[in-house]
Amino acid sequence: MMESTRKGCWGEERVLRLLRRRGWQLVSQRWSCRYGELDLVLEKQQRLLVVEVKSRRSRGLDLWGLSAFNKGKQLRLKRAIGCWLATHPYFAEHSLELVLALVPLPPSRNTLDWIRIDDLDIDAAD
Template sequence: MKGAWAEERALRYLLERGYRLLGRNRRTPFGEVDLFLEKDGVYVVVEVKQRRSDRFGTPLEAITPGKVRRLWQSARYLLGRDDLPVRLEAVLVHGSPEDFRLEHLVLE
């Protein structure tokens, strides 16, 4: 898996900040959820996007409105109901395993 290092680094970052891992690479009828976590009673679906450079677009540009819609659908599918607190987040990884920076965002 090409971006496995980025997903691993993103997970470590989130765990260090008090998130609790519930699942990784969870498949749903709407697509795959990279990281499924919980923090402070809120379920969190995290999309991890990595780019070595911005030559073909930034990691954030790769998270399209359609992708956000599918993440919401996947979150509801994983939870099995609509009345639980959930939020979508992204960890954007800029660079390579040797030299990178992380950007952590809440998606609307």
């Protein structure tokens, strides 16, 4: 497994453990389609939470991975979410939340940051 893949998996597992403790149930992990991959999709009380995880060893120039969440990535993510919704019609009536999780990798002692993304305007037909 490539080093970056291992780091990403570690970050996803950290986020997943935290969200499960908060009552979220995993629906999909590393789900992919032609538009890209959804790191985590979780469900709780008629709500869907899509989490894009960025794991980094240091803050660096990309601010813990924040700058990697550019317009192109946002467009691919929007399309991937639409594709996921089209293939999972059971969740069509759930409200949808999208969160960017910035996960510092060890040995960093920084805390995980959550950034709610409000303006993607996602439709299953996209």
